[in-house]
Amino acid sequence: MFYRLFPLRVLLFLLFLITISSTLLATHNRAGEIRVELVDTTCTSDNSLTVRATVITYTKASSISVDRDTLTICWGDGTCERVGRANGLGTPPQGVILENDTKRNLYIATHTYSARATYTISMTDPNRNAGILNVNAPFSEQVPFHIQTEYTFLNPQVQGCNNSPILLQPPIDIGCVGQVFTHNPNAFDADNDSLSYEFITPMQEVDFSAPNYQEVMEIEPGIDNQITIDSLTGDIVWNAPQKAGEYNIAILIREYRNGQQIGSIVRDMQILVEECENLPPVVEVPFDEVCVIAGNVLEFDVRATAPLSEDEQLVRLTALGGPFEVTYGPATFTPNTETFEEDPVVKTFRWDVPCEAISAQFYQVVFKATDNGFGDTTGLATLKTVRIKVVGPPPEDVQAEPQSNEVNVSWQMPYACEDTENNYFRGFTVWRREGSANFVRDTCTPGLDGSGYTKLFNVPIMDTEDGRYIYTDTDVERGRTYCYRILAEFALTTPTGSTTYNPVESLASDSICVQLNRDIPLITNVSVLTTDTGGGEMEVCWSKPVAEDLDTLLNPGPYVYEVLRAEGQNPPEEAFQPIGITFSSPTFAGANDTCFVDTGLNTAEQSYSYIVAFYVNNESEPLGLTNPASSVFLSIEPTDNTNILSWSENVPWNNFEYTIFRENDSGDYDSLATVTEPPYRDEGLINGTEYCYYVRSAGTYDIEGIPGPLLNNSQRNCSIPIDNIAPCPPTLEVTNGCDTQTDCSDEEALANTLDWVNPMDICEETDDVVGYRIYYAPFEGSDFEFIASIDDSRLTVYDHKPEIGIAGCYAVTAVDTFANESEFSNIICVDNCPFYQLPNAFTPNGDGQNDIFRPYPYCFIDRVEFTVFNRWGQVVFTTNDPDLNWDGTNLQGQALEDGTYFYNCRYFERRVTGIQPGPVILKGYIELIRNSR
Numbered sequence: 001m002f003y004r005l006f007p008l009r010v011l012l013f014l015l016f017l018i019t020i021s022s023t024l025l026a027t028h029n030r031a032g033e034i035r036v037e038l039v040d041t042t043c044t045s046d047n048s049l050t051v052r053a054t055v056i057t058y059t060k061a062s063s064i065s066v067d068r069d070t071l072t073i074c075w076g077d078g079t080c081e082r083v084g085r086a087n088g089l090g091t092p093p094q095g096v097i098l099e100n101d102t103k104r105n106l107y108i109a110t111h112t113y114s115a116r117a118t119y120t121i122s123m124t125d126p127n128r129n130a131g132i133l134n135v136n137a138p139f140s141e142q143v144p145f146h147i148q149t150e151y152t153f154l155n156p157q158v159q160g161c162n163n164s165p166i167l168l169q170p171p172i173d174i175g176c177v178g179q180v181f182t183h184n185p186n187a188f189d190a191d192n193d194s195l196s197y198e199f200i201t202p203m204q205e206v207d208f209s210a211p212n213y214q215e216v217m218e219i220e221p222g223i224d225n226q227i228t229i230d231s232l233t234g235d236i237v238w239n240a241p242q243k244a245g246e247y248n249i250a251i252l253i254r255e256y257r258n259g260q261q262i263g264s265i266v267r268d269m270q271i272l273v274e275e276c277e278n279l280p281p282v283v284e285v286p287f288d289e290v291c292v293i294a295g296n297v298l299e300f301d302v303r304a305t306a307p308l309s310e311d312e313q314l315v316r317l318t319a320l321g322g323p324f325e326v327t328y329g330p331a332t333f334t335p336n337t338e339t340f341e342e343d344p345v346v347k348t349f350r351w352d353v354p355c356e357a358i359s360a361q362f363y364q365v366v367f368k369a370t371d372n373g374f375g376d377t378t379g380l381a382t383l384k385t386v387r388i389k390v391v392g393p394p395p396e397d398v399q400a401e402p403q404s405n406e407v408n409v410s411w412q413m414p415y416a417c418e419d420t421e422n423n424y425f426r427g428f429t430v431w432r433r434e435g436s437a438n439f440v441r442d443t444c445t446p447g448l449d450g451s452g453y454t455k456l457f458n459v460p461i462m463d464t465e466d467g468r469y470i471y472t473d474t475d476v477e478r479g480r481t482y483c484y485r486i487l488a489e490f491a492l493t494t495p496t497g498s499t500t501y502n503p504v505e506s507l508a509s510d511s512i513c514v515q516l517n518r519d520i521p522l523i524t525n526v527s528v529l530t531t532d533t534g535g536g537e538m539e540v541c542w543s544k545p546v547a548e549d550l551d552t553l554l555n556p557g558p559y560v561y562e563v564l565r566a567e568g569q570n571p572p573e574e575a576f577q578p579i580g581i582t583f584s585s586p587t588f589a590g591a592n593d594t595c596f597v598d599t600g601l602n603t604a605e606q607s608y609s610y611i612v613a614f615y616v617n618n619e620s621e622p623l624g625l626t627n628p629a630s631s632v633f634l635s636i637e638p639t640d641n642t643n644i645l646s647w648s649e650n651v652p653w654n655n656f657e658y659t660i661f662r663e664n665d666s667g668d669y670d671s672l673a674t675v676t677e678p679p680y681r682d683e684g685l686i687n688g689t690e691y692c693y694y695v696r697s698a699g700t701y702d703i704e705g706i707p708g709p710l711l712n713n714s715q716r717n718c719s720i721p722i723d724n725i726a727p728c729p730p731t732l733e734v735t736n737g738c739d740t741q742t743d744c745s746d747e748e749a750l751a752n753t754l755d756w757v758n759p760m761d762i763c764e765e766t767d768d769v770v771g772y773r774i775y776y777a778p779f780e781g782s783d784f785e786f787i788a789s790i791d792d793s794r795l796t797v798y799d800h801k802p803e804i805g806i807a808g809c810y811a812v813t814a815v816d817t818f819a820n821e822s823e824f825s826n827i828i829c830v831d832n833c834p835f836y837q838l839p840n841a842f843t844p845n846g847d848g849q850n851d852i853f854r855p856y857p858y859c860f861i862d863r864v865e866f867t868v869f870n871r872w873g874q875v876v877f878t879t880n881d882p883d884l885n886w887d888g889t890n891l892q893g894q895a896l897e898d899g900t901y902f903y904n905c906r907y908f909e910r911r912v913t914g915i916q917p918g919p920v921i922l923k924g925y926i927e928l929i930r931n932s933r
Contacts, residue, residue: 030058030102030172032058036053036263038050039052044495049113052110053108056106060103061103075111075113075119077119099377116153118263122206125145132245133245134248135213135248149265150265161494163190166187166188168322169320171183176275177273179240179241179279181236182236184366185251186385187234188321189255196253197251220243233387235385236251248268249268250269280380281369282305287300290386293390296353302367304316305343317345323357328421333347334350355490358417359389364386364387395428402516405478410468411468428489429461430485431486432484433452433454447508476516478518480515481701482516487506515703520545524543526540528714531716538601538608539595542561559586559590559616562582581598608630611625627652632697633647641686642683643691647714658675658695658697659674697711730756730822730825733828734810735830744833751801753798772789773815774786774811780912789815807829811828812824831912834909841929854883860909864880867904868886868926869901870901871899897928899927900926901928906918
């Protein structure tokens with residue numbers, strides 16, 4: 001082995017060549033993304049697997065020497081191809097010059113895939129430009145510039161066609177140190193797919209991040225240097241850059257359909273921050289978010305001004321966004337100028353909103369004001385995002401007509417948005433609830449989910465009769481009150497027309513309520529009178545039918561009521577059995593509202609349900625049965641100084657409030673509170689003391705002639721609050737000798753010191769801590785084991801020496817008087833501080849001094865790969881023992897001669913992450929001296 005020394009001038013020349021080579025490879029990319037669309041817009045022809053990809057790059061226009069007239073696009077199926085630039089003047093096209101020394105370049109190619117799948121389409125340029133502060137600084141030119149788009153071929157018969165979002169806002173703006181920088185990629189998806197935005201690390205190849213990346217605010221960190229991105233709107237706000245230079249960020253825009261991600265697009269962009277005194281312009285809009293009903297006109301003014309202190313600056317106001325991109329009825333922004341003007345600049349956004357624009361997603365318009373602070377063509381910019389939601393108009397003039405066993409519902413025809421392109425309007429759905437409800441229609445919240453209404457069918461209908469849309473509801477029961485609302489539904493349609501996707505509902509119509517004929521009784525009360533496991537009592541009441549609805553001439557007497565009972569609140573029909581209670585009257589006048597007391601029940605442990613059968617004219621079969629009605633059943637969950645009350649019932653009327661009663665010291669019950677739904681927390685109680693309760697419900701049928709409110713009591717129930725709430729976790733810190741660079745040669749003297757804060761000092765909810773439990777795991781990710789307990793809450797320090805080394809992870813929990821144990825504290829992992837050093841001489845002459853070659857000092861070393869060579873490269877000694885213990889003999893045990901020997905030593909450190917090789921391989925020489933010279 002020998003080394004050849006190069007003269008200094010040769011080394012300098014080689015360095016010069018390397019520098020020149022890097023410069024030639026360095027590119028000028030500022031930003032970019034890839035757009036993907038289907039060539040066949042129906043996605044059903046022979047070209048249904050052919051896509052058109054457009055690679056869009058934003059480059060430094062002044063970097064002529066590295067301008068790319070072609071790029072390589074890779075299709076994600078193992079194939080790549082060179083693609084020529086497709087925009088701008090000249091042959092070949094030269095791209096389009098924008099402001100701020102930026103050129104926009106388009107590279108367009110088509111590709112046919114062999115199968116439906118998800119593919120990652122990408123472009124990688126070999127080098128980024130030099131001088132980027134937050135990418136592999138100071139060698140950013142050694143990192144490739146990479147963009148990619150994930151595209152999924154959907155099943156066109158079920159899921160429809162798919163095109164990637166398009167990014168409407170060019171990333172060409174400049175920032176100033178100390179001034180807020182704003183940007184928004186302004187993504188628009190013509191398929192009405194939902195989008196989300198997030199920051200990611202810029203990439204250097206498919207699914208690989210650029211090395212040594214720093215967040216932009218980490219270059220000059222501080223509270224005045226923060227960057228955020230709104231996941232819904234994509235608004236990026238950097239408030240504010242603190243150091244001039246060039247930065248890179250990357251934005252991942254995910255695309256979802258029916259809740260499933262179907263693609264994504266990455267925009268990688270540069271932000272140039274300069275030292276400048278210019279202040280950004282101001283954009284004023286009347287709102288950040290607005291909802292508009294299709295068929296109406298949305299119109300508002302946008303005002304742009306320069307700051308008051310910059311009264312000589314001009315301002316340019318522009319707008320981009322989805323409303324300008326829609327196929328039918330695009331918006332306008334007038335006057336349509338893009339020149340710098342004296343401020344204030346006021347323009348009008350106007351959108352005569354078409355029904356085809358109805359969408360579950362918001363449209364975005366980004367208004368951009370740019371001043372001319374950097375010259376005649378460029379300056380600082382401010383972007384302001386307005387979100388617009390287009391909702392379908394409500395169906396009008398809803399009517400309902402009750403019959404004996406059905407309700408006929410109808411509404412106005414034509415509907416305001418029934419005439420749409422591509423069958424976007426799909427029809428109507430009918431929604432129903434029992435009893436009326438206070439439902440306030442919100443223009444920004446179409447649909448009826450969560451309103452208490454239930455959709456009666458899933459496939460939209462468009463049935464008509466006598467010039468109105470109609471629906472007949474046959475799933476009704478006599479004596480109930482039904483309320484109806486109508487929704488219109490819109491959706492995109494798959495090419496075959498067999499399936500819809502990305503559906504959206506209109507605003508709900510007004511409500512119409514009707515009551516079916518009351519020719520049977522109505523149960524009004526199922527109320528617990530006595531709570532007992534065997535002697536419980538229940539009061540059951542009902543109201544007689546309405547004579548006109550019953551038609552007593554067709555249904556003469558005698559009239560008989562028979563009571564049936566079943567256990568529980570939702571028993572099956574066959575579970576109801578007669579209990580021997582009947583009431584009879586020969587005339588309808590005598591068949592009055594009735595109550596009776598059912599006895600011998602276990603009301604303490606269960607609820608009961610009742611049905612009343614109604615017989616006429618000595619018939620063997622009842623004319624009808626009431627709807628089931630159950631008692632209110634109360635459950636209690638005790639906790640610390642609190643009882644949590646919950647209850648349930650199944651009744652045909654609507655309970656609108658509940659009053660909670662608690663027993664006082666004299667045995668009477670006091671009202672605690674009135675609520676509209678469970679649960680109720682009775683707080684401030686004394687642990688260990690029993691408290692007893694019942695709940696009284698108040699309800700109504702909303703039917704004329706039925707008195708209200710209908711009051712029904714639950715059973716009595718008692719509970720004893722107990723402290724079963726654990727304390728908050730402590731806050732932990734761990735220190736050891738490695739933190740202070742203590743000599744680690746004596747590992748036994750090293751220990752970890754745990755220091756934590758009592759939860760009572762940091763958490764208002766915790767008022768009781770009596771001790772702590774300490775847990776240890778030898779490695780990151782390994783299971784924790786209990787190692788110690790401390791029974792005095794005042795002791796918050798603990799020293800621990802692991803069996804091997806001092807590496808490990810710790811957690812502490814707090815324990816209260818009732819042995820409730822908190823969650824783990826913050827987990828702290830500490831590491832060993834390995835050290836391994838070898839001497840360069842020893843004297844194995846048998847005098848008892850320095851006879852053995854050993855490392856000194858060393859600590860936290862698990863093993864070594866230590867090999868000694870003579871000057872001819874022959875191995876004379878090897879060991880894995882970190883103590884080495886070489887006595888100067890060779891592999892055969894023979895004493896070696898005096899002289900210089902060479903070694904390689906790879907050592908393995910005991911770390912909290914496991915056994916890891918040391919960062920370097922030790923190499924050197926050893927002087928073996930037996931005789932003094």
